[in-house]
Amino acid sequence: MESPSASPHRGRIPWQGLLLADIQIINDSKPIEGKELVLTCEPDIPGVTYLWYKDDQELQEIPDRLQLSSNNRILTLLNVTREDTGIYECEIRNSTTVIFRNSHTLDVFYGPDTPTISPSEENYCSGTNLTLFCEADSNPPAEYSWIINGQNEVPSQELHIPSMSTSDSGSYTCQVRNSITDLSNIAVKNITVHGAVIQVSSTTVREKDSLVLTCLTAQPGLSIQWIFNSQSLQLTDRMSLSTDNSTLTIDPVMMEDEGEYQCEVFYLNCSSKSDSVSITVKALESEDTHLLPGAIAGIVIGAFVALVLLCILAYFLYCSKTRRSRPV
Structure with missing residues (x-):
């Protein structure tokens, strides 16, 4: 019975063998x-012609790439590339008839190529979410892992960090590996997270004194604004800003200046707020009306000594008066 695969092929006569x-x-x-790959067409039959096809195209020798043995039965790929992936057919025929024919799908393993990390953006503001995706051409698909600052390997193709600081x-670093080729590759992206912090010598200040707040940033921004109790700070005649708005000076400090201060730095693509700093203002009256424990102790001791002296004086006066009233 004729095999189903014996249909006409590129106009050739169907094969009539049993194998x-x-x-x-x-x-x-x-x-x-x-690497080098050698394909053989079996069986080895004397006096026949061997032909090779790839994706329905007959193969011919290519120097330094493809070699055929003297009788064409052995096909050698000297330096396999991913373009060599495809369907290879081996055909055995006599002068007029196809005797045998079979096909083999060649799947070339390669990679991983140098990975790419997306998105390309390298500058972010604190508080934003970071999602990095790594991709490398590889067969079979590569195994992915992330290394952050040289440590904390995370086995994943996608890396997500919420609310960055x-x-x-x-x-x-995205690291990729192919378990079949036993090759690996990496790509590195340097991320800068912009943020701000408020520097102040003391968070407690006395009324009538001066207060200096400085907004510090690792990278200079386009502009800086100050926030007081979650609202944009309204400057008074007691307040002044440096040329770049990074330093806020309040002189003199009043009770209404007590509260939460923040600075917000604006960059090209985002803005970043500092953590809030709570400023406490001590009223002058509180220092005048409240005595220190040492002062209170001094007053108590002084009053006791005065009382003792008064008692001694009264005793001597009494004794003196008693002597005068006695008859001689």
């Missing part, structure tokens, strides 16, 4: 890019 040709890979080696700045 199929067999394509074998020498030493059962894996088709890995960059300035401590999240650093190098983000």
Whole structure:
């Protein structure tokens, strides 16, 4: 009975044998890019013609790339590339008839290529979410992992860090590996997280004294604004800002200046707020009306001594008066 695969092929006469040709890979080696691969067409029959096809195109020798043995039975790919992936057919024929024919799908293993990390943006503001995606061309698909600042390996193709802070700045390395080719590759992205912090000598200040708040940033922004109790700070005649708005001076401080202060720095693509700093203002009256414990103790001791002296004086006066009133 004729095999279903014996249909006409590129105008050739259908084969009429009882066996199929067999394509074998020498030493059962894996088709890995960059290595040599040898295919043989079996069986070995004297006096016949062997032909090779790839994706329906007949193969011819290519120097330094493709070699055929003297009788064409052995096909050697000297330097396998991923473009060699495809359907290979081995055909055995006599002068007029196709005797055997069979096909083999060659899947070339390659990579991983140098990975790419997206998005390309490298500057972020604190409080924003970071999502990095790594991709590398590889067959089979690569295994992915992330290394952050040289440590904390995370096995994932996608890396997500919510609500970043300035401590999240650093190098983000995507590492890819192909378990078949036993090759690996990396890509590195340097991330800078912009943030702000308020510097102040003391969070407690006396009324009538001066207060200086400084907004510090790792990278200079386009502009800076100050926030007081969650509202944009309204400057008074007691307040002044430096040329770049980074330093706020209040002189003299009043009770209404007590509250929460923040600075917000604006960059090209985002803005970043500092953590709030709570300023406490001590009223002058509180220092005048409240005595220190040492002062209170001094007053008590002084009153006791005065009382003792008064008692002694009264005793002597009494004794003196008693002596005068006695008859001589």
